[in-house]
Amino acid sequence: MTTSTLTHSTPAGVRRPSGTGMSPLGERYRAQSARRERRHDWLTLAGWSLVATSVALFLADGGITRFATVGGAVTAIGIITGLVATALMCLMLVLTARVPVIDRTLGQDRATTLHAQLGRGMVFGMLAHGAFLMAGYALEGRITPVATFVDLWQSSTDFIWACLALLMFAVVGISSMVAVRRRYPYEVWFAIHLTTYAAIVASLPHQFSMSGLFAEGTLARGFWIAMFLATAGVMLAYRVIAPIIATATHRLTVSRVTPVGRDAVSIELTGRHLDALGARGGHWLQWRFLTPALALQPHPFSLSADPTETTLRITVRNLGAGSGRLATLRPGTRVAVEGPYGMFTDASRTRERVVLVGAGIGIAPVRALLESTGFAPGDAAVILRASTPDELYLLDEVRTLCAAKGATLHVLVGPRAGDTWVPRSYAGAHLTDLVPWVADADLYVCGPEVWMDAVLRNAEECGIPAVQIHDERFAW
Amino acid sequence: MTDPATTTPTPLIPKGTTMTTRRNSAALLASAGILATGWGIGTAHGKTLTTTVPAAATSSGTTAGTTGTTGTTGTTGTTGTTGTTGSGTTSGTASGATAGATTYTGTRQSDRWGSLQVTITVASGKITNVTYTTTAGDGKSLSIEARAIPTLKSEVLAAQSAQVSSVSGATYTSTKYLTSLQSAIDQMA
Numbered sequence: 150m151t152t153s154t155l156t157h158s159t160p161a162g163v164r165r166p167s168g169t170g171m172s173p174l175g176e177r178y179r180a181q182s183a184r185r186e187r188r189h190d191w192l193t194l195a196g197w198s199l200v201a202t203s204v205a206l207f208l209a210d211g212g213i214t215r216f217a218t219v220g221g222a223v224t225a226i227g228i229i230t231g232l233v234a235t236a237l238m239c240l241m242l243v244l245t246a247r248v249p250v251i252d253r254t255l256g257q258d259r260a261t262t263l264h265a266q267l268g269r270g271m272v273f274g275m276l277a278h279g280a281f282l283m284a285g286y287a288l289e290g291r292i293t294p295v296a297t298f299v300d301l302w303q304s305s306t307d308f309i310w311a312c313l314a315l316l317m318f319a320v321v322g323i324s325s326m327v328a329v330r331r332r333y334p335y336e337v338w339f340a341i342h343l344t345t346y347a348a349i350v351a352s353l354p355h356q357f358s359m360s361g362l363f364a365e366g367t368l369a370r371g372f373w374i375a376m377f378l379a380t381a382g383v384m385l386a387y388r389v390i391a392p393i394i395a396t397a398t399h400r401l402t403v404s405r406v407t408p409v410g411r412d413a414v415s416i417e418l419t420g421r422h423l424d425a426l427g428a429r430g431g432h433w434l435q436w437r438f439l440t441p442a443l444a445l446q447p448h449p450f451s452l453s454a455d456p457t458e459t460t461l462r463i464t465v466r467n468l469g470a471g472s473g474r475l476a477t478l479r480p481g482t483r484v485a486v487e488g489p490y491g492m493f494t495d496a497s498r499t500r501e502r503v504v505l506v507g508a509g510i511g512i513a514p515v516r517a518l519l520e521s522t523g524f525a526p527g528d529a530a531v532i533l534r535a536s537t538p539d540e541l542y543l544l545d546e547v548r549t550l551c552a553a554k555g556a557t558l559h560v561l562v563g564p565r566a567g568d569t570w571v572p573r574s575y576a577g578a579h580l581t582d583l584v585p586w587v588a589d590a591d592l593y594v595c596g597p598e599v600w601m602d603a604v605l606r607n608a609e610e611c612g613i614p615a616v617q618i619h620d621e622r623f624a625w
Numbered sequence: 626m627t628d629p630a631t632t633t634p635t636p637l638i639p640k641g642t643t644m645t646t647r648r649n650s651a652a653l654l655a656s657a658g659i660l661a662t663g664w665g666i667g668t669a670h671g672k673t674l675t676t677t678v679p680a681a682a683t684s685s686g687t688t689a690g691t692t693g694t695t696g697t698t699g700t701t702g703t704t705g706t707t708g709t710t711g712s713g714t715t716s717g718t719a720s721g722a723t724a725g726a727t728t729y730t731g732t733r734q735s736d737r738w739g740s741l742q743v744t745i746t747v748a749s750g751k752i753t754n755v756t757y758t759t760t761a762g763d764g765k766s767l768s769i770e771a772r773a774i775p776t777l778k779s780e781v782l783a784a785q786s787a788q789v790s791s792v793s794g795a796t797y798t799s800t801k802y803l804t805s806l807q808s809a810i811d812q813m814a
Contacts, residue, residue, distance in 0.1 A: 189648065194652045304797075
């Protein structure tokens with residue numbers, strides 16, 4: 150069997166006359182989507198406002214008068230780039246702090262993408278800050294930039310710390326731009342981020358001692374301190390305290406490890422009060438299996454079934470060195486968790502109809518979402534994709550769920566046709582050929598990165614509005 | 626659906642870009658508002674900060690008047706208060722006790738934090754008072770000056786020369802102050 154299409158219910162698309170009265174489910178999802186858009190508006194506004202405020206502080210301090218001379222103007226640009234870069238830095242930290250409202254609005258993967266984009270701006274901003282200030286001070290003092298540098302180096306320890314911070318930011322920024330982050334072993338990635346924290350701390354003293362803007366007794370100083378404290382507080386709350394509380398409350402332990410297909414395992418866990426965890430099908434969590442070999446590495450894995458009050462399940466393919474060892478987990482192993490995270494859930498639905506597309510181990514979250522998300526019979530389609538039949542993880546479970554809930558199932562197996570997402574036997578086929586009403590549905594896509602990009606390109610060609618497309622990057 | 630269709634799908638609905646554009650323009654507009662507010666505050670403040678300073682040496686008789694300038698220059702925040710208090714007491718003494726005193730204004734000394742100019746009052750060949758004007762616009766410089774200059778002043782009055790040690794943590798201020806002071810002293814001869 151290289152290709153097959155299994156249809157369990159009447160083909161949808163012929164049933165619902167579109168444009169007529171909306172079902173309660175459709176209304177609920179539209180309202181949910183509108184709320185999410187509004188949250189997105191506010192978050193965007195807050196982010197821009199923070200950056201604008203940082204510059205406004207400079208203007209309010211009479212900064213504009215510096216533009217009267219060339220040297221003053223260069224200095225002013227140096228100050229502004231420093232302010233903007235620092236505001237961006239705080240935004241970056243908040244974006245990766247796993248703040249629930251950000252996760253429920255942007256989704257953690259988009260937040261992380263934005264984090265990386267801002268990171269580029271921040272590093273260039275910091276470098277410009279240093280360069281412009283040296284040039285500006287030199288012009289104003291009628292000495293060479295080198296002399297300015299030496300002068301400052303000798304007069305202030307805070308300046309030396311600032312230089313170290315800049316050096317660290319440059320190293321971190323350039324190394325994360327040049328090499329793709331996921332290629333690093335986790336430990337290298339971790340070291341890089343530890344360096345970033347060191348750089349932030351080293352950059353703090355000069356901001357308050359050398360810049361007149363944040364001198365003692367100024368309102369600007371209060372604002373700047375509040376910005377740093379809020380950032381640190383949010384990180385501490387959601388990245389340290391919340392996971393500790395969740396781990397202590399739910400007391401998760403491994404209860405069963407079952408092989409799935411050729412190279413994957415399903416890990417079942419039991420715990421207490423799991424309804425309070427708030428996890429739903431499609432969510433992912435950071436898992437830390439507390440064995441000597443695995444405790445130091447947190448693994449992000451999606452749930453592969455809708456949680457119950459006492460059980461969770463994940464399905465994991467043996468990819469990295471760490472996840473390979475997971476097959477040897479013993480029942481009874483304690484597990485620490487962070488999460489749940491992600492928007493690959495019912496919470497991002499915008500329409501009453503839904504199409505779920507999963508490839509390889511990406512089928513696991515698709516299966517969990519299929520179980521948890523709501524739709525009327527005939528209003529859902531599931532497309533599973535794999536190169537070989539034994540990579541169709543959890544196929545039987547998906548088939549059963551499709552039959553029970555009334556979803557159409559398409560199974561596409563075989564090597565990819567060119568750079569499309571379909572197998573060769575389907576060459577030239579589009580999403581609309583498989584699901585005619587796809588443009589009026591929510592589309593969920595999860596699978597290998599390159600394949601997913603191909604699906605998303607096709608989704609755009611098929612005219613699916615961006616708000617209806619939900620993808621989870623599964624590059625770990 | 627075993628047989629793959631090859632029709633090109635027609636784009637039906639525009640992408641969600643209009644929403645994104647609207648969101649970003651709203652945010653940009655808000656940012657512009659914030660910047661304009663900052664600018665407005667800055668300009669309002671700027672008027673009090675850019676006080677022009679009297680030039681070269683003035684003839685005898687002008688004591689309290691000139692000294693008063695110091696207070697005006699430093700009108701912002703805490704420093705302003707210090708300045709006003711300082712000039713208030715000293716000018717009182719100068720005008721009362723020393724009739725026929727002469728003031729000499731030193732050269733203006735600048736660095737990246739602003740410029741500083743010192744005026745000395747001389748009666749019977751003795752420096753009886755030292756005042757200064759500053760163009761430093763930022764709070765930090767003003768607070769450094771407010772801290773260091775009273776110390777420098779009392780040392781100068783005691784030593785009757787510019788040969789005093791600079792105040793630690795205020796090297797730039799000390800240098801400007803003492804250099805300007807020296808040029809004022811040079812005019813006495």
